[in-house]
Amino acid sequence: MREDVESLDITDVTGNWVTAKILTAEFENRIKALADLVHTPLFFGRLDYREHEAGHRFYIGRRHVHDAHGDPMVIDWRAPVSQPFYRASRTNPMDVALRRRFGYTGGELTAYEDEHLTDPTEADTGSALLQAEIERPRVGPMRDIVATIQPEQDEIVRAGIGGTVCVQGGPGTGKTAVGLHRVAYLLYAHRDRLARTGTLIIGPNRSFLHYIEQVLPALGELNVAQATVDDLVAQPHLPVRGTDTPAAARIKGDARMAQVLRRAVRSGIRIPTEPVVVVRGSRRWRIPAYEVEELVRELTGRDIRYGAAREALPQRIAHAVLVRMEQSGEAPDDRVQDAVARNTAVKAAVKAAWPPVDPAKTVLRLLADPEFLAASAEGILTEDEQKEILWAKPARGLASARWSAADTVLIDEAADLVQRTHSLGHVVLDEAQDLSPMQYRAVGRRCSTGSATILGDLAQGTTPWATATWAEALAHLGKPGSAVEELTRGFRVPREVIAYASRLLPVIAPGLAEATSVRESAGSLTVRSVQPGELADAVLAACRDALTQEGSIGLIAADARIPALAEALGAAAVPYLSPGEETTPDIRLTLVPATLAKGLEYDYVVLDEPAAVVDGEPDERTGLRRLYVALTRAVSGLAVVHAAPLPEQLGARS
């Protein structure tokens, strides 16, 4: 297939150099997509449908492959014929007589496993290849799970594009993996539509995005944008240089701010009291004040963007002029209406009634001018709340203001009040529990005419404004009442470790079910108590111990402890990486600040001083949730080393 593309000669068909460039680029992309990847086999499964005739046997793989005659050899995993590979069971064989899974070692076919779904005498033993895949040591960035997607995951992956799906799932239940495969599926099933409208994956931070960035290209999808929420609302010339107190950030992130902003943006609207007089040639056309007033009142009552109304008003006034021209026997056309709309008298009337609004300046004024804030927030924010968000030292101009991350979300909201934000076809929002209501709104307007996949775990919410329920989050996103699915089978964390971490659940997320572990090996869990002076040495020893095993090692610690640990590692000449940097055979240890651990995983985790992780957060619940995240990053083993007493919720180990 690659040679076919490479041998295409386009000199005859390209009329001009633009077409030639575009075609060449497309061919290059296709050749790239058809590259041989040594460790990525062409197929991983086979389905024999029950009528066992020619054409009833299908090989399933990452992409479609055909032979020299164009006959299919491997079917794309996303095609409808492939679906039973993931969903068929003994209770519902879906017409499949045989399902075969192929196992590979370093790109070599080394095993296969058969299930005769309609044979009642065959025992249901579960898949050893799935187990092997789950147990495989983790090195490098996240990989795809296309060969082993589980039925409950597949339901979410293939859910229709029309609806928004929200997935609540404990640590390691495959939310991120499912979200990425869902994008690949949607791009396959709705390629044209999504090529036009675009898809976007939103993750919590850069290192997380780096960790997941290889998955879609491995599935043949090269054109999916990735961003953090901060990237989405970033203002080109207004860098974030300030921080908010947790209290201020909370108020700025509250959905009530949307009402405050709406009032602020519209605060300049004035009901006209003067007539508009348009002079054209030797004639004067006068629209009396009451009529202009009516036009303005009508626009204020309509649910259209501020900017759209501002564009509509001069046209309406011009129309009123045109009506008068017609009444006096003239026959003006559309060009006359446009010319009247641009007339200086009309422009001045519009400016007075509906002045232009700069979103950033509006937010600046709200945060700097107590009277403007009071007028906009009256009956919405209390006086104390207003005081909390006002800048102690009011900024003078846009460039000198110390904008915080929450402020940029406010500017984004104000901008949307003025002009509708462009909506994409599909948005995947990962680690969604952490967003503030205003951030949900920012994401929601980017999929207002599309759909979304919302992934998260309420127990891992580590912002003071983390959502309490998915219903609330979905309402802020503008997708109220969307389906909420739950994933509970964990593919990462070993049994003993998830049981230990789950001791925190009653405090951090009462009512949430404990994740189970599908891993067969129980995993190793050690908790070591040492004297304060010995902490760094004990942590180093635990890292060295972990390094004797295969796979990646994450040393997770409270952010405040990172410099001390970095120094200790340096002094002991133990090389280490930062999150987002790729492990190599020589450097497999990553030093991870607890605040960046979310979404990542390591074969072995050494957790330094849990009490410090809890103390690093503004309140205890958030601290314990941060600890829960840190405790659930391990694939094979977790070693906890502490000098301070463990948080009591973790309890003494029985």
Ligand SMILES: Nc1ncnc2c1ncn2[C@@H]1O[C@H](COP(=O)(O)OP(=O)(O)OP(=O)(O)O)[C@@H](O)[C@H]1O
């Ligand atoms: N069906 C599967 N087959 C093989 N591996 C899987 C499967 N589902 C998930 N995994 C693996 O389990 C690990 C955890 O998955 P993932 O990171 O998607 O979980 P998550 O729910 O997003 O976790 P967290 O809440 O901690 O962010 C990953 O290594 C992923 O590849």
